Amino acid sequence: MRFIFKTSYAQDLRLFRDDFQRNWYLLLLVGLLALPSVVPDYLIDISLVFIYGLCGLSLMVLAGYTGLVSLGHAAFLGIGAYAHVFLYQDLGLPWLLAMVLAAAITAGVGIVVGLPALRMTGIYLTIATLAFALIIQEVLTHWEFVTNGLKGKAVNKPDIFGLTIDSDLGFYFLCLIFLAGGLWLTRNLLRMPTGRAWVAIRDSEIAAQSMGVNLALYKTMAFAYSAALMGIAGALFAHQIRFLAPDIFTVLLSIQFLLMVVVGGLGSLHGAIFGAIFVAMLPVMISEARDAVPLWFGAAFSLFGKDAGDAVFLAVDRFVKQPGLEPGIFGLILVLFILFEPLGIYGRWMKIKTYFSLFPLYKRATFKRQKSYMKSERLR
Amino acid sequence: MTFFKADGLAINFGGIKAVDGVSFEVEPGQVFTIIGPNGAGKTTIFNLVSRIYEPTEGKLIFRDEDITRVPPHEIAARGIARTFQNIELFEHATVLQNLLLGRHAHKKSNVIEELLFLPRVRKMELEHREAAEKVIDFLDLQPYRDSLIVNLPYGVRKVVEMARALCTEPKLLLLDEPSSGLNVEETQDMAFWIKDICNLLGITVLMVEHDMSLVSAVSDRVLALNYGRPLAMGTAREVQEHPDVIKAYLGE
Amino acid sequence: MLNGLAVGCIYGLVALGFVLIYKATELVNFAQGDLMMLGAFVCYMFVVWYDISYWAAFALAIAIVSLFGALLDAAILRRVIGQPQFAVVMLTIGLGAMFRSFASMAWGSEIYTLPTPFSAQQTMLGAVSVSHEYVSIIVGTVVLCGALYAFFTHTKMGVAMQAASQNQLAAYYMGIPVKLVFSLIWAISAGVATIAGVLLAPVSLIDVNLGFIGLKAFAAAVLGGFGSIPGALAGGLTIGLIELFAGAYLPQGFKDVAAYVVLLLVLAVRPQGMFGAIGRKKV
Numbered sequence: 001m002r003f004i005f006k007t008s009y010a011q012d013l014r015l016f017r018d019d020f021q022r023n024w025y026l027l028l029l030v031g032l033l034a035l036p037s038v039v040p041d042y043l044i045d046i047s048l049v050f051i052y053g054l055c056g057l058s059l060m061v062l063a064g065y066t067g068l069v070s071l072g073h074a075a076f077l078g079i080g081a082y083a084h085v086f087l088y089q090d091l092g093l094p095w096l097l098a099m100v101l102a103a104a105i106t107a108g109v110g111i112v113v114g115l116p117a118l119r120m121t122g123i124y125l126t127i128a129t130l131a132f133a134l135i136i137q138e139v140l141t142h143w144e145f146v147t148n149g150l151k152g153k154a155v156n157k158p159d160i161f162g163l164t165i166d167s168d169l170g171f172y173f174l175c176l177i178f179l180a181g182g183l184w185l186t187r188n189l190l191r192m193p194t195g196r197a198w199v200a201i202r203d204s205e206i207a208a209q210s211m212g213v214n215l216a217l218y219k220t221m222a223f224a225y226s227a228a229l230m231g232i233a234g235a236l237f238a239h240q241i242r243f244l245a246p247d248i249f250t251v252l253l254s255i256q257f258l259l260m261v262v263v264g265g266l267g268s269l270h271g272a273i274f275g276a277i278f279v280a281m282l283p284v285m286i287s288e289a290r291d292a293v294p295l296w297f298g299a300a301f302s303l304f305g306k307d308a309g310d311a312v313f314l315a316v317d318r319f320v321k322q323p324g325l326e327p328g329i330f331g332l333i334l335v336l337f338i339l340f341e342p343l344g345i346y347g348r349w350m351k352i353k354t355y356f357s358l359f360p361l362y363k364r365a366t367f368k369r370q371k372s373y374m375k376s377e378r379l380r
Numbered sequence: 381m382t383f384f385k386a387d388g389l390a391i392n393f394g395g396i397k398a399v400d401g402v403s404f405e406v407e408p409g410q411v412f413t414i415i416g417p418n419g420a421g422k423t424t425i426f427n428l429v430s431r432i433y434e435p436t437e438g439k440l441i442f443r444d445e446d447i448t449r450v451p452p453h454e455i456a457a458r459g460i461a462r463t464f465q466n467i468e469l470f471e472h473a474t475v476l477q478n479l480l481l482g483r484h485a486h487k488k489s490n491v492i493e494e495l496l497f498l499p500r501v502r503k504m505e506l507e508h509r510e511a512a513e514k515v516i517d518f519l520d521l522q523p524y525r526d527s528l529i530v531n532l533p534y535g536v537r538k539v540v541e542m543a544r545a546l547c548t549e550p551k552l553l554l555l556d557e558p559s560s561g562l563n564v565e566e567t568q569d570m571a572f573w574i575k576d577i578c579n580l581l582g583i584t585v586l587m588v589e590h591d592m593s594l595v596s597a598v599s600d601r602v603l604a605l606n607y608g609r610p611l612a613m614g615t616a617r618e619v620q621e622h623p624d625v626i627k628a629y630l631g632e
Numbered sequence: 633m634l635n636g637l638a639v640g641c642i643y644g645l646v647a648l649g650f651v652l653i654y655k656a657t658e659l660v661n662f663a664q665g666d667l668m669m670l671g672a673f674v675c676y677m678f679v680v681w682y683d684i685s686y687w688a689a690f691a692l693a694i695a696i697v698s699l700f701g702a703l704l705d706a707a708i709l710r711r712v713i714g715q716p717q718f719a720v721v722m723l724t725i726g727l728g729a730m731f732r733s734f735a736s737m738a739w740g741s742e743i744y745t746l747p748t749p750f751s752a753q754q755t756m757l758g759a760v761s762v763s764h765e766y767v768s769i770i771v772g773t774v775v776l777c778g779a780l781y782a783f784f785t786h787t788k789m790g791v792a793m794q795a796a797s798q799n800q801l802a803a804y805y806m807g808i809p810v811k812l813v814f815s816l817i818w819a820i821s822a823g824v825a826t827i828a829g830v831l832l833a834p835v836s837l838i839d840v841n842l843g844f845i846g847l848k849a850f851a852a853a854v855l856g857g858f859g860s861i862p863g864a865l866a867g868g869l870t871i872g873l874i875e876l877f878a879g880a881y882l883p884q885g886f887k888d889v890a891a892y893v894v895l896l897l898v899l900a901v902r903p904q905g906m907f908g909a910i911g912r913k914k915v
Contacts, residue, residue: 191505
């Protein structure tokens with residue numbers, strides 16, 4: 001059983017809790033740097049994981065830490081992507097400047113979305129963000145001057161200060177750098193008064209006000225920061241998919257982001273990353289499963305004879321190859337997580353860690369939620 | 381200088397006059413208690429003072445400044461802090477984080493500095509931490525420093541609530557039923573703390589309370605309310621013996 | 633004009649489903665639109681695959697989907713009571729996705745037509761030709777709303793539902809069978825969704841994505857005030873008419889977003905809608 005001794009106030013303020021934790025993360029960094037040599041064919045997919053990581057970070061700040069749940073974050077991704085491409089390709093601005101401006105534009109839109117949010121609570125805000133996302137999708141479709149509408153827009157490779165990133169490897173490191181940067185900035189904000197104010201808004205607005213937190217200001221800031229992160233992610237996303245079209249940024253994508261945050265574990269940055277890995281890898285896993293599962297079933301049932309095996313194989317194959325299965329699986333995973341593991345992957349990870357650190361004194365009741373009755377949130 | 385004065389405060393909720401023509405003045409360094417049966421409007425007065433509600437009539441003056449129209453989030457900076465009757469702590473944060481939030485009113489860093497974690501900001505954070513630790517020492521909260529609020533018993537939460545209010549370095553502290561839900565020993569501790577807050581820290585206390593022994597022990601002046609209207613004002617003894625007050629509590 | 637009113641009635645009915653569940657359990661059921669889709673498909677299945685008469689199929693569909701709604705509550709929703717609202721929103725979104733998947737696997741992902749006694753029939757009312765389909769929608773809505781209104785204001789069960797929504801523990805103490813009440817509410821809501829789906833089917837055809845109308849019905853529910861039953865209907869009608877005028881007078885593309893713009897405006901300016909009320913926590 002480990003016990004963490006604290007010897008100074010500065011220790012609580014540090015980025016990593018102690019040297020032990022810091023070394024683990026350094027190891028992780030080394031691993032990530034070495035990863036390209038191990039799986040060189042998957043670098044583009046892993047870059048998507050990093051981009052989704054930024055998206056998860058963005059939504060985690062807004063929904064997990066400030067308690068403002070947004071069902072329309074894919075719209076911010078779209079705004080960031082189109083703004084960046086327009087500024088970089090059509091207007092010819094330098095890449096970094098285009099990205100910064102795209103983030104600023106997205107942040108501006110975020111503030112505009114946040115303005116009505118100042119007067120809304122809980123579910124109303126969620127619905128408002130949904131409505132907003134649907135409106136933005138229409139705007140992106142019809143504003144042909146900027147977005148080329150439904151015809152779509154091809155995206156060139158990024159060219160930063162004269163250095164063209166045309167390899168998967170280069171893009172991988174670019175995304176990794178941005179993700180690390182985003183994590184660092186967010187971690188900074190969260191251990192500072194701003195982050196605490198956000199958590200206060202989530203837990204008790206009235207008490208937060210009494211402590212001097214200007215609700216309107218901090219909620220707007222949360223929206224702006226979250227949107228800015230999405231803008232940056234959008235710019236990278238545009239380069240990753242190489243071709244932009246308005247029907248990429250749908251409500252379903254927003255739901256996937258929310259899935260990321262819930263499955264990963266609300267209220268922690270680790271959760272955002274776990275969730276991002278999960279959601280980015282899920283389509284890959286599903287398509288692998290689609291090929292593998294019928295084979296397994298067929299092999300299992302062939303113990304009863306070849307005909308049985310073949311029949312089962314065909315039946316399962318037909319079932320699994322149907323279109324429209326994927327959203328169903330997403331839905332199922334979401335439902336299962338909410339029912340059985342509301343703390344998400346990070347919560348499960350914490351439980352496992354606690355088990356090992358308390359061994360053999362671990363009790364299952366440590367994390368058991370109190371049975372609670374529903375109290376009206378309308379009077380909140 | 382007028383330290384704190386409520387002048388003809390009144391508020392309507394629909395047709396109900398929750399507070400009707402309440403006036404009182406608090407001298408610095410005093411403990412001023414408001415008593416009254418349930419529903420008399422005591423917490424409503426607190427909500428008016430911390431500007432959560434808007435009064436329909438009346439004025440509030442704090443340190444010679446008219447604060448009747450000040451937005452709620454600026455009250456803490458002016459030096460008024462409060463606790464809540466039904467504890468409003470930040471449930472999913474630790475005690476320390478709650479207390480550090482109490483320091484928010486004294487925040488001097490801006491977002492960009494925080495984003496980049498400049499040395500200046502780091503120094504300010506450590507100062508805030510020192511101030512919070514002083515309050516932890518004062519109220520003996522050391523064992524609970526890193527506990528999540530959800531895991532704490534009710535008595536401790538009440539103390540944390542008070543600690544958080546103290547972290548704002550207030551000049552006027554509003555305590556809403558500090559002894560509700562506490563047993564006899566905890567109430568005695570509370571009495572000592574209130575007296576210490578007043579005498580050692582020099583903070584003026586405005587209190588709502590039901591427990592008459594606590595009221596008699598610590599109060600300098602008492603105001604009795606019923607149905608939103610003032611009944612009697614004076615020392616604890618005077619108010620308790622006032623015929624209107626006895627009628628309100630015990631009937632005819 | 634009738635067209636706009638009829639569409640508005642549909643929005644109103646789906647919005648009604650939202651409001652019912654919200655009033656009783658304070659949960660927002662994002663799968664309401666998909667329940668409507670399921671109802672329409674089940675009725676279609678009975679009429680087209682099993683050759684049952686329209687009205688019998690209608691009744692069967694209502695019964696089956698209502699039961700399904702109650703089961704949904706008993707098996708799944710009950711477990712998340714006490715969790716923050718956000719979790720339940722996610723849960724219903726997930727369920728909605730599952731329903732869509734199930735529908736596309738069970739019935740196929742094409743567009744289907746439901747033959748009804750009102751299809752393609754018209755009467756002349758003066759100089760205006762009135763389509764029976766639209767009339768059926770409006771009449772059906774009015775009848776249903778009247779029945780529900782009577783139920784909630786004049787029966788013990790209706791009042792019990794309101795009590796259970798405000799403070800569950802207290803409702804238990806008062807002897808209200810809270811679990812039964814909740815399941816009943818879900819059953820009613822699913823039934824209303826089915827009626828909406830079947831009434832809508834001749835007009836908009838049945839396909840897996842029928843549930844996305846639910847999003848516009850949201851706007852209707854919010855406009856009417858999320859806790860108000862007559863409000864849901866009023867909101868639906870208003871949105872239907874607004875869409876009609878937007879389509880006629882505004883440039884292309886505005887018709888689709890009109891509902892959402894209205895939603896945002898209402899939320900920004902008057903969040904309690906036309907008839908609702910927003911409480912405030914008492915500290």
